[in-house]
Amino acid sequence: MRRDLKAAAFRVDQFKVPQIAAGPAASIDAPALAALGRACGLPLAAFREEHLRKQLRGVLAASGSGAIAGLTERVQTDPRLRERLRAAIANSVTGPLRDPRQFELLEEELLPPLLQRSGTLRVWSAGCSDGSEIFDLARLLDGAGALERSYLLGSDLLQENLDKARRAAAAKPPELRSRLRWERRDLTAGRPPSGTWSLILCRNVAIYMRSEVRDRLHAMLAEALGRGGVLMLGRSERIRDPRPLGLVPAGPHAYRRQS
Numbered sequence: 001m002r003r004d005l006k007a008a009a010f011r012v013d014q015f016k017v018p019q020i021a022a023g024p025a026a027s028i029d030a031p032a033l034a035a036l037g038r039a040c041g042l043p044l045a046a047f048r049e050e051h052l053r054k055q056l057r058g059v060l061a062a063s064g065s066g067a068i069a070g071l072t073e074r075v076q077t078d079p080r081l082r083e084r085l086r087a088a089i090a091n092s093v094t095g096p097l098r099d100p101r102q103f104e105l106l107e108e109e110l111l112p113p114l115l116q117r118s119g120t121l122r123v124w125s126a127g128c129s130d131g132s133e134i135f136d137l138a139r140l141l142d143g144a145g146a147l148e149r150s151y152l153l154g155s156d157l158l159q160e161n162l163d164k165a166r167r168a169a170a171a172k173p174p175e176l177r178s179r180l181r182w183e184r185r186d187l188t189a190g191r192p193p194s195g196t197w198s199l200i201l202c203r204n205v206a207i208y209m210r211s212e213v214r215d216r217l218h219a220m221l222a223e224a225l226g227r228g229g230v231l232m233l234g235r236s237e238r239i240r241d242p243r244p245l246g247l248v249p250a251g252p253h254a255y256r257r258q259s
C-alpha cells in the first residue's frame with residue numbers, strides 16, 4: 001500500500017514537488033509545470049523528476065520566489081532569471097576533451113573503419129552545448145586527413161549555447177568553419193536532421209531525461225545512423241536494449257548500426 005502511494009506521487013500527471021522552496025512546503029502540478037515550461041521555453045515534462053526538483057529548488061532559492069507560480073511570473077519579465085533557469089534545467093556542462101578515453105576510443109577504434117569508406121563523413125553532435133565536443137572531434141578528423149570530406153553538425157536545445165558555439169567557431173581556421181553547421185533542435189520532439197549519419201555523439205544529454213523519453217531518443221538516433229554508423233553516448237550511459245534498434249556494442253558506451 002505504501003509503495004502504491006509512493007509510485008502514484010511520482011506520476012507526471014500529478015507532479016508534486018514537496019519542499020521545493022527553502023521555506024514552507026510548495027508543490028507544482030502538471031498545469032503549473034506546463035506554464036513554467038512555456039515561460040522558459042523548455043520541454044520540462046521530458047526531464048526526470050529528481051533533476052527538475054533539484055534544479056528548481058536551486059533557482060527558486062536564488063530568485064527569492066516562494067513557489068513555481070511566482071517563478072513562472074518572474075521569468076517572463078526577467079531575462080537573466082529565465083536564462084539561469086534554462087541553463088540549470090538543460091544543464092550545459094561541457095568542456096574540451098571531456099572524458100578523454102572516449103576520444104582515444106574514437107581515434108583508435110571507431111573512426112578508422114568509418115574513414116576507410118569513400119564519400120562524406122557525416123558527424124552529428126546531438127546536444128553540443130558550446131561546441132567543445134565537435135571541435136575536439138574535428139581535431140581528430142584533421143589529424144586523420146579527413147576534415148575536408150567531413151560534414152559536422154552541432155545541434156542543441158538552447159539558442160544561447162549555439163550562440164556560444166558560433167562565437168567559438170568564428171575563431172577557428174576557415175577549413176574547419178566551412179565544415180560546420182549549427183542547428184537548434186529539441187531531441188525530444190521527434191525527427192532527426194535529414195540524411196543519415198556516420199557518427200553521432202549524444203553524450204551526457206539523455207541522463208537528465210525520463211526513461212521513456214530516453215528510450216525514444218535512443219531509437220531515433222539509431223534510426224538516423226547509416227549502416228555501419230556509430231553512436232557514442234556519455235560514459236555513464238547505455239542503451240537498455242540495443243539489438244531491436246539494429247545496434248551492436250562497438251566499445252564502452254558506443255554502438256554500431258548493423259542493419
Ligand SMILES: C[S@@+](CC[C@H](N)C(=O)[O-])C[C@H]1O[C@@H](n2cnc3c(N)ncnc32)[C@H](O)[C@@H]1O
Pocket residue numbers: 043046090091092093094095098126127128129130133155156157158161185186187188202203204205234
Ligand atoms: C551536459 S551537456 C553535454 C554537452 C556535450 N555533449 C558533452 O558531453 O560535453 C547537455 C546538453 O544537452 C542539451 N540538451 C538538453 N536537453 C536537450 C534536448 N531536449 N534537445 C537538445 N539538446 C538538449 C543541453 O542544452 C546541453 O547543451
